[in-house]
């Protein structure tokens with residue numbers, strides 16, 4: 001093996017394996033990137049919801065990041081569930097100390113079932129300390145509303161919110177379209193400070209969407225770790241999440257996880273079909 005690209009996720013553990021650290025590591029692995037993790041919290045979680053949240057001590061988060069900074073410098077880093085302003089402060093300090101420039105901030109706030117994964121009072125710390133360090137910030141629509149303080153109803157509102165996020169210090173803003181109206185086309189919007197890029201996709205009618213946001217931002221981070229541009233990494237991330245949602249796993253009695261195997265399985269079967277032709 002020649003180049004080993006390394007990606008780091010700083011996030012919470014989802015015991016159910018569909019979101020959080022577990023989704024991120026599976027996605028890194030599927031996309032050919034060596035995955036590393038720093039845990040911010042343990043959640044007791046399954047497809048029915050979050051049954052407990054146990055945050056790490058901020059010092060334990062710092063120790064994990066120092067261990068990696070000293071020996072296994074990542075090529076790209078993403079953050080997910082950060083829970084408190086104390087943990088955000090530690091992550092921001094270490095990102096600056098170790099000069100992590102390919103930093104993706106997925107501003108995870110509330111789990112799909114409604115449990116808080118970021119304390120309400122920690123939103124200000126996320127805005128003040130982390131956004132200015134981000135290469136890309138990837139909110140869904142409700143998260144973009146909370147970060148910018150504006151209400152987002154139309155695609156035009158989303159463009160204004162994306163501009164605001166860039167003004168707040170993130171190099172790129174990527175506002176995801178999963179929470180748009182069901183009868184509207186689903187569009188992810190990227191803004192680089194100059195131009196908008198709209199990536200439209202087919203909405204899959206499914207309830208198995210646990211972990212979509214984590215998986216998408218992890219796929220984006222994997223591409224960045226491999227040296228791709230944000231636009232190139234976004235294209236692969238979109239194909240990865242679309243396949244994962246289309247082939248969603250109906251395991252558990254509630255909202256099942258997306259299928260992290262799907263993207264590579266499809267690629268293998270295309271290669272196989274081409275070889276047979």
Ligand SMILES: Nc1ncnc2c1ncn2[C@@H]1O[C@H](COP(=O)(O)OP(=O)(O)O)[C@@H](O)[C@H]1O
Pocket residue numbers: 139140141176177178179186187188201202203204205206209211212213214216238241242245
């Ligand atoms: N039902 C769906 N069908 C197809 N793609 C979806 C669906 N729901 C979400 N996505 C895609 O999954 C990604 C995560 O979106 P979103 O649901 O907005 O984020 P989050 O999981 O953070 O709430 C986006 O690329 C979005 O377009």
Ligand SMILES: Cc1ncc(COP(=O)(O)O)c(N)n1
Pocket residue numbers: 011012013014019020021043045080081108110111112117209210211212213214215
């Ligand atoms: C530990 C952890 N991190 C993040 C999410 C968000 O999941 P989703 O992507 O479904 O919004 C989650 N449910 N649990």
